[in-house]
Amino acid sequence: MKPQLLVGVAIATAVLAAGCATPVTSPAPAATPAQAPGPHVTLTTEKTISLPGVGGHGDVVVTDPGAHSVYIAQSPDNNLVILDTATNTVRTVVTGIPSANGIAFDDSYVFVAEAPANAVAVITKSTWQVVATVPSGGKTPDALYADPADGAIIVANDDSNNMEEFAASAPFAVRKTLALRPSPAKTGPDLGTYSVTDDRIYQSDDNDVLVIDAKTLSIQRVLALPIADGTAAKDMYYDQARHLLWIATSGPQALALDPTTGAVVATVKTASGADQVAADRERGLLFLGEGKAGVLGVIDLASHRDIGDIKIEPDFHTQDYLPSSNLVYAYLNTSNTIAVDKISVQ
Numbered sequence: 184m185k186p187q188l189l190v191g192v193a194i195a196t197a198v199l200a201a202g203c204a205t206p207v208t209s210p211a212p213a214a215t216p217a218q219a220p221g222p223h224v225t226l227t228t229e230k231t232i233s234l235p236g237v238g239g240h241g242d243v244v245v246t247d248p249g250a251h252s253v254y255i256a257q258s259p260d261n262n263l264v265i266l267d268t269a270t271n272t273v274r275t276v277v278t279g280i281p282s283a284n285g286i287a288f289d290d291s292y293v294f295v296a297e298a299p300a301n302a303v304a305v306i307t308k309s310t311w312q313v314v315a316t317v318p319s320g321g322k323t324p325d326a327l328y329a330d331p332a333d334g335a336i337i338v339a340n341d342d343s344n345n346m347e348e349f350a351a352s353a354p355f356a357v358r359k360t361l362a363l364r365p366s367p368a369k370t371g372p373d374l375g376t377y378s379v380t381d382d383r384i385y386q387s388d389d390n391d392v393l394v395i396d397a398k399t400l401s402i403q404r405v406l407a408l409p410i411a412d413g414t415a416a417k418d419m420y421y422d423q424a425r426h427l428l429w430i431a432t433s434g435p436q437a438l439a440l441d442p443t444t445g446a447v448v449a450t451v452k453t454a455s456g457a458d459q460v461a462a463d464r465e466r467g468l469l470f471l472g473e474g475k476a477g478v479l480g481v482i483d484l485a486s487h488r489d490i491g492d493i494k495i496e497p498d499f500h501t502q503d504y505l506p507s508s509n510l511v512y513a514y515l516n517t518s519n520t521i522a523v524d525k526i527s528v529q
Contacts, residue, residue: 223529224468224481224491229510230271230523236260238519243374243459244512245286246503247293250308253503253512254293255521256283263295263304265311266512268505271523275311280304285374287327287336289351294336296324303327303338305355317355320347328377328384330397337397339363339372339386346372346386348400359400363388374418374459376428385428385442387416392430394442406445408438418460420469422484429482431457431471437480439487449487453480458500461511466528470511474500479513479524495522 234257242256252274253266263283267274277295284296292314293306301322305315321340328337329351335358337348346361363372368389375386377397384395390412394404408416414434421428421442428442433456439449455475462469462484471480473492477499481491495513502513504526513522 222483222490224493225527225529226479226493226511227525227527228522229525231518232266232271232273232521232523234264234273234519234521235276236262236519238516241501241514241516242284243286244501244503244514244521245288246505246512247288248506249290250288253505253521254286254288254295255514256280256286256295258282258284258298263293263306266521268508277304277306277311277313279313285325285327285338287329289329289331292351294327294329294351296327296338298323298325298341301340303336303349315353315355317349317357320357320360321345326372326374326386328375328397330377330382330384332379332382333398335397337377337384337400339375341371341373344368344371344388346395346400361395361400361402363393364402364405365389365391370415373415376419376421378421378423380423383442385419385421387419387430390415390432392416392419392428392440404445406440406442408432408440409447410434410436410438414456417456417458420460420462422462422467422469424464424467425484427484429460429469429484431460437469437471437482451482451487451489453489454478454492459502461502461504463504463506463509463526465507468526468528470502470504472500472502472513474498479511481526 239259245254251268255264263277265274281300282298284298287294295304303317321343323342326339348359349357373387386393392406417431427439430438437451455473457471457473459472467484469482477497478492496515511524
């Protein structure tokens with residue numbers, strides 16, 4: 184990855200249909216009455232897990248509930264570290280993954296972007312060995328998405344500003360490629376999210392969000408974000424219950440958009456820019472890894488409020504939530520440890 188609630192403001196958001204350059208002006212959100220404060224959140228570190236190597240930068244942390252595992256892209260050490268969530272210990276380390284970056288998984292494999300190699304490593308869960316390496320179709324692969332509806336893995340390439348789709352099963356044949364927008368890009372694609380409910384990928388690219396039909400690998404709309412020049416879109420979460428797309432940015436704000444119209448529903452001030460986000464769907468909480476502030480930001484999805492900035496460590500910016508566990512797995516870059524943090528809500 185390259186890391187006050189404002190309601191009733193009319194924001195003109197450009198929503199560009201694929202192949203169309205006509206902007207659509209979003210209506211102003213309706214004014215709402217003053218809201219009571221959101222829930223109170225506290226964090227307790229249940230365990231600290233020391234990791235191999237020297238650390239210094241972690242790209243993403245991904246939980247895999249079905250495999251009782253957590254995957255950490257330990258970039259400087261060229262490792263994929265795998266934790267066992269039953270014991271909260273290091274299960275194994277897959278070495279030789281150059282600058283491990285984005286991660287995706289399905290029932291059989293874990294897929295890891297190898298940024299400088301312009302490739303994706305395929306790791307079998309049966310032995311935790313690399314069984315294939317797939318060219319990414321571009322330069323500096325980053326975000327990876329597993330699309331179970333189409334049996335595909337989709338990779339976004341930062342420096343060539345494109346995507347590639349390949350089969351999620353052997354021989355992992357390449358199927359399609361897609362040029363992204365804008366062209367040329369300033370920072371290119373970062374993280375995004377895949378929505379299984381509508382088979383869509385929401386992909387950040389500069390200060391836009393691309394709405395991509397995963398089945399056809401085609402851009403359906405471009406949502407232009409009302410953020411300052413030099414501020415980029417980062418990781419995202421699609422809140423299916425409220426039909427809102429939450430977007431972290433490199434600046435001190437997160438946005439909630441209606442992904443159909445592009446209308447901005449809420450702008451939430453944060454302590455700093457964020458990188459990776461994670462969600463507790465059951466309690467409606469969004470967690471943000473805010474690197475500059477070194478905090479875990481917490482947004483209440485129901486009230487659209489920042490309800491906590493929990494101090495973690497300088498440059499902390501990657502974490503994921505293990506569903507139905509109350510646990511966040513946070514990678515502390517400087518300490519080269521994983522903090523297993525229990526989230527309590529009152």
